[in-house]
Amino acid sequence: SQQGEEDPQALSIQEGENATMNCSYKTSINNLQWYRQNSGRGLVHLILIRSNEREKHSGRLRVTLDTSKKSSSLLITASRAADTASYFCATETESGGYQKVTFGTGTKLQVIP
Amino acid sequence: GAGVSQTPSNKVTEKGKYVELRCDPISGHTALYWYRQSLGQGPEFLIYFQGTGAADDSGLPNDRFFAVRPEGSVSTLKIQRTERGDSAVYLCASSPRGGGAGTEAFFGQGTRLTVV
Numbered sequence: 001s002q003q004g005e006e007d008p009q010a011l012s013i014q015e016g017e018n019a020t021m022n023c024s025y026k027t028s029i030n031n032l033q034w035y036r037q038n039s040g041r042g043l044v045h046l047i048l049i050r051s052n053e054r055e056k057h058s059g060r061l062r063v064t065l066d067t068s069k070k071s072s073s074l075l076i077t078a079s080r081a082a083d084t085a086s087y088f089c090a091t092e093t094e095s096g097g098y099q100k101v102t103f104g105t106g107t108k109l110q111v112i113p
Numbered sequence: 114g115a116g117v118s119q120t121p122s123n124k125v126t127e128k129g130k131y132v133e134l135r136c137d138p139i140s141g142h143t144a145l146y147w148y149r150q151s152l153g154q155g156p157e158f159l160i161y162f163q164g165t166g167a168a169d170d171s172g173l174p175n176d177r178f179f180a181v182r183p184e185g186s187v188s189t190l191k192i193q194r195t196e197r198g199d200s201a202v203y204l205c206a207s208s209p210r211g212g213g214a215g216t217e218a219f220f221g222q223g224t225r226l227t228v229v
Contacts, residue, residue, distance in 0.1 A: 004155075033217070035220075041202065041222045041223050042117075042204070042220040042221055042222040042223060043156070043204070043206075043220040044220070045217045045218065045219070048217065088155050088156070095169060098144075098161065098163060098168055098169065099216065100158065100161070100169065101146070101158070101218060102158055103148070103155035103156045103157075103158075104155050105154060105155045106154070106155045
């Protein structure tokens with residue numbers, strides 16, 4: 001089962017523009033992470049935001065978290081063609097004494113040069 | 114090795130056959146996860162190991178699926194009597210510890226399984 005749902009499912013923008021992806025989830029979480037995936041293979045961890053944080057930055061990435069609305073957003077500023085990939089949010093929830101990580105459905109981003 | 118290694122990278126098998134997929138985690142990582150990803154979907158949790166034991170196998174779809182990690186390092190995902198619906202990319206990830214909030218998981222490149 002998938003905890004998170006990303007919106008939009010697909011996004012196409014011009015190089016230099018900003019890209020915003022949203023993630024909504026269903027249950028209370030401890031943390032939320034964003035991952036990137038190229039060509040349907042391995043995922044790469046981008047950024048983690050804890051449940052008591054509201055905003056976090058890393059380079060051109062900005063993540064927000066609203067636990068009252070059970071939603072998060074990932075903003076990529078000044079996008080580049082190399083940012084073309086699928087982006088997934090992953091929620092961490094307490095499960096039997098460990099942190100279970102559950103992925104959303106993903107947003108497919110295309111950055112046009 | 115430097116990262117999580119999965120072998121084979123591609124596997125084509127006939128319906129009804131048995132397959133084994135291997136995952137070599139990053140050395141020293143105690144937590145290991147298996148996920149399955151179908152085309153256009155996010156990774157779907159299958160099983161989680163902490164050391165040698167399966168701490169959570171609630172994601173295994175049925176009893177045809179089984180995974181082991183006998184020495185707390187390499188893990189093997191085993192699928193019996195494969196069906197066409199098993200076709201997917203199987204992803205393995207490891208992390209330094211499973212408990213404790215906010216541990217980044219490192220993913221392998223996956224094994225693409227095709228059942229014909």
